[in-house]
Structures are given as C-alpha cells and as structure tokens.
Amino acid sequence: MRLAGPLQSWAVSSRHNIRTTLPYPSKSGIVGLLAAACGIPRDGTRSETTDVTLAQLAALRLAVRADQPGQLLVDYHTVSGASHAPTEPARQRLPTADDGSLQVKDSTKITRRHYRTDAVFTAYLEGDTDLLAKAAHALRRPRFPLFLGRRSCPPSKPLFLSVERDSDLDHALRTTTWQAGAHEIARHRTRGQSSVLLETVTEDPAGTDVLQDQPLASAPPFRHRYTKRSIRHGHITLPLLPDSATHDPFDLLG
Known part of the structure; x- marks a missing residue:
C-alpha cells in the first residue's frame, strides 16, 4: 500500500490534551484502515460484505518503509461541547475520567494534535493469500471512507499498489x-x-524494539485494546530510476 497525503497521524498511546504521532504508520492504524475498507463495523463484528474479521487482519505481519518522511506539525485545537447549545445543555459538558462531567464554564479545553506533513509511506502486509486478495479488492472499492490515522487525514493517492506471490516482507x-x-x-x-x-x-518476533499497537480482537465492542509486538528498525538503499521526462505544462512558462 502507498500511504500518501498532506497530513497523516499515527498515534499509539496519546491521550488527553497532547495527541502525538509516530514518525511512521502504526499497526493499529493500518488494521483500522483495512477494517474500514473491508466493511468491518466499529464494534468489531465480521464484515457482511467481505466475510473478513478483525482478528484475521490483526494476524497479518506488517512492514513499513518511509519513502518520504515528511515533517512534524503541531496543530492547535480547542475541544468543547458548545455545538450542542442551547437545546441540549446537558451535552455541553465534557466527560471526565471518573464518569462525571465538567461544568459548562470549564468545558472548553486546549489540545495539541501532532501530524506528519507531506509524507509518503509504503506499507507491506504478509499472511494468508485469500485474505490479502480480499483486502486488496477492498482497498480498490472500500466500504467505508479511508483515512491516514485520523478522520481529518484523507489519502491523496490510491492506496493499493500490488499483490506479490512467493515473496516476503x-x-x-x-x-x-x-x-x-x-x-x-x-x-x-x-x-x-x-x-x-x-x-x-x-x-x-526477534526484534529488539517494542510497540504497543497490536490490536486485540477479543476486546469488548467499541473498547479498543492493544498489546505489544516486537519490531526491528533498518535501512535500505534504492536506486533512483532514470528521469522519465514527464511533460509538465508549467515548463512552458519559462
């Protein structure tokens, strides 16, 4: 898959006022993207259109390549319940961790959201051949809208690249x-x-680094839970292909 867009955000453990992002796509984000493409509801039940489950997608192995890392953007946000006023005053209060709610005068909070700007990543999935074929078809004709980590981050190019047989990550x-x-x-x-x-x-499994972004398909409906997975960081060198001399009409302007 090619993950390209003006903004991307791949959070792992960010909560409360500061919502961070990894410098590359998380597995939880990739599985969520595939789940949306396959038509898996938010409660995690089996898709009625593709017969794919969240557990099947979570079992796929993932590799990511940072083709264009982009830059970190920290954006200023405010969060409030003011959009429900004045007809629903009870809903103007933001919820708190103890199942209570803030008073209306305290229910506007400042948050900072982190994004990767102008980034391009290539994501590779390895696993059951039939499942990969279903996922590839779903990426070309997704059931639900697809986003690069957050709903405010739509892709700028088609996601699907290819399916390779007799290959590995x-x-x-x-x-x-x-x-x-x-x-x-x-x-x-x-x-x-x-x-x-x-x-x-x-x-x-033999990797020396750990991320807590492996989705747990056994989590209760609407309660997303994650466990740890082992990863390894590396670098590869790719050749620059010869210039294809693509016509650019703006070149005529001198």
Missing part, C-alpha cells in the same frame, strides 16, 4: 519502486544522487 521492501513525490525525487536528482537511503520498520 524484506524482499518487497527492497524491490518496490521508490514512491516519493515528484518534487522529492527531483530534489535528489539535482543533487546528483544515484540512490536514496530509506528507513524501514518490520514486524519481527
């Missing part, structure tokens, strides 16, 4: 064409570079 990471934007590729060419070094994150 490491091979796919090395052989998939660099998916960066045209401006990023041109920037490397003007520097006279013939290759590019990209960061990778691969799900690996």
Whole structure:
C-alpha cells in the first residue's frame, strides 16, 4: 500500500490534551484502515460484505518503509461541547475520567494534535493469500471512507499498489519502486544522487524494539485494546530510476 497525503497521524498511546504521532504508520492504524475498507463495523463484528474479521487482519505481519518522511506539525485545537447549545445543555459538558462531567464554564479545553506533513509511506502486509486478495479488492472499492490515522487525514493517492506471490516482507521492501513525490525525487536528482537511503520498520518476533499497537480482537465492542509486538528498525538503499521526462505544462512558462 502507498500511504500518501498532506497530513497523516499515527498515534499509539496519546491521550488527553497532547495527541502525538509516530514518525511512521502504526499497526493499529493500518488494521483500522483495512477494517474500514473491508466493511468491518466499529464494534468489531465480521464484515457482511467481505466475510473478513478483525482478528484475521490483526494476524497479518506488517512492514513499513518511509519513502518520504515528511515533517512534524503541531496543530492547535480547542475541544468543547458548545455545538450542542442551547437545546441540549446537558451535552455541553465534557466527560471526565471518573464518569462525571465538567461544568459548562470549564468545558472548553486546549489540545495539541501532532501530524506528519507531506509524507509518503509504503506499507507491506504478509499472511494468508485469500485474505490479502480480499483486502486488496477492498482497498480498490472500500466500504467505508479511508483515512491516514485520523478522520481529518484523507489519502491523496490510491492506496493499493500490488499483490506479490512467493515473496516476503524484506524482499518487497527492497524491490518496490521508490514512491516519493515528484518534487522529492527531483530534489535528489539535482543533487546528483544515484540512490536514496530509506528507513524501514518490520514486524519481527526477534526484534529488539517494542510497540504497543497490536490490536486485540477479543476486546469488548467499541473498547479498543492493544498489546505489544516486537519490531526491528533498518535501512535500505534504492536506486533512483532514470528521469522519465514527464511533460509538465508549467515548463512552458519559462
């Protein structure tokens, strides 16, 4: 999959006023994206259109390549219940952790949301062949709208790239064409570079790093729960392909 968009946000453990993002897509975010494409409801029950379950998607192995890492953006937000006034005064109060609610005068809170801007990632999934075929079809014709981590982050390009048989994650990471934007590729060419070094994150039981972003399909409906998974960080070098000399009408302006 190619994950490209003006904004992306892949949170793992962010709550309350500061909502952070990883520098690359999380597994929980990728599984959620696939679940939306396959038509799995928010309560986690089996999809009626594709017969795919959340447990099946969570069992897939994931690798991610940062083709264009983008930059960190910290955005200022306010949250309140004012949109329910004046007809529903009880709903103007924001809920609290002890199942209570704030007073109306205290129910506007400042938050900071973290995003990756102008980033492009390539995500690879490994697992059951039939399940991958269903997921690939769903990405081309999704049941629900798809987002890059948050609802405010729609993709700017089609997500599906290809399905490879008789391959593995490491091979796919090395052989998939660099998916960066045209401006990023041109920037490397003007520097006279013939290759590019990209960061990778691969799900690996023998990995030395841990993320708590493995979805638990056994969680109660509407109660998202996650456990730890092992990952390994790496780098690969990809060659820059020859310039295809794509016609750009703005070149005529001099």
